[in-house]
Amino acid sequence: MGLYVIHTLTHKTSPYSFVLHQVSWFRRRDWHILTTGTFAYTNDQRFSVLHPDGSLDWTLQIKYITRRDNGTYECQLSTGTGVLSHFVNLHVAVPRASILVRGDYHVQAGSTITLVCVVEQSPEPPQYIFWYHNDKMINYDTERGGVKVTMTTGHPAGDTRSQLTISNAQQEDTGNYTCSASNTRPASTSVFVTYGDSLPAIQRRDETSSSTTHSSSSSLSVISPVLSHSLLIPFLLLSYLLSFHNNLYLIHSHMFLSHHRTHQTSPVTRRVR
Structure with a gap:
């Protein structure tokens, strides 16, 4: 250290x-x-x-x-x-490097790629901050052209920042970008360069997946009462059948008792006569 x-x-x-x-x-x-x-x-x-x-x-x-x-x-x-x-x-302060990007970095072809690397908790500024595209160091890349690296110190938070700027982004600029300082572990992010309507398509796909998740939760709330009604119908049908069976049993019992009474009283009437 x-x-x-x-x-x-x-x-x-x-x-x-x-x-x-x-x-x-x-x-x-x-x-x-x-x-x-x-x-x-x-x-x-x-x-x-x-x-x-x-x-x-x-x-x-x-x-x-x-x-x-x-x-x-x-x-x-x-x-x-x-x-x-x-x-x-x-107290030993351990410096930490991070790139100010949330998730992957998407940019349209022809636009400018801008990445900022921040080195925090460092008692003194790092001697250097190198940028890598995949495995190639690009701080002094003259072959590609349009690459600029600027390093600034003295920020209110006491950190050191290095900004990588790549103009006129092309498909070949897609890949992994890493900032490596002299006194920290490296930090990385992924950059994707897209053409035409590809970037809006990616955004629409993200929005679609979000709305699909919302629809799924809504569908579940609608299906729940339907399931409860579907379970209620067989129960009501069973109750109806049991009630109908009981009614049939009562009618049959009533008819049997009526016939039995008629059969018993008929001989008694004949004796009186």
Whole structure:
């Protein structure tokens, strides 16, 4: 990621003190002694101390810094009366690159392709930002012509921006575009150059799929009551058939009882006569 130095300054306890101060650097995360005096006490060769002869400066230097180096570092000064400490909180910012495009980039043939790459969270501007079309770097493409790259810094958000402009877009300009900065991972997007009515057709297709989704949800809301009615009809028919069967049973029972009564009363009438 780069080089980082943590600086501290020691002072003599008094103008008449000639006591040799012993300065050590600790990493608080694991209480690891990094340096004591001018000697390093770690196998990680990225750590070293800078102390010019006769100077009161003791600077901890970390090379190729990474996010893992986040944390608190302690400088301890051993004196004849005790230990003095100074703490430094180190926050490693990891830059991030992105292209200001939502989804794929569609453009009509003959138009201008404009892509903007933004590098954020970078303590200092990247040394370079290269643009690639597929696998070819195009920052200095003189063969194609009409390619322009501009890089700007000092934006209010503290970011760095690189704008790629390609005039008179042609079918050959379709493909993957990547911006690659010196201190970030690359960011990519896809560009499609279309002719004639192809672009409106793509938009209409997107609108059609959106309206189809809406129609499907509406159809579901209409079908639901139809299904409920279709289930209700057999139930009503079954109820009607059961009612009809019961009525037939009642009629049959009534006729049977009437006939039975007639058969029983007839002999009694003959006896009276």
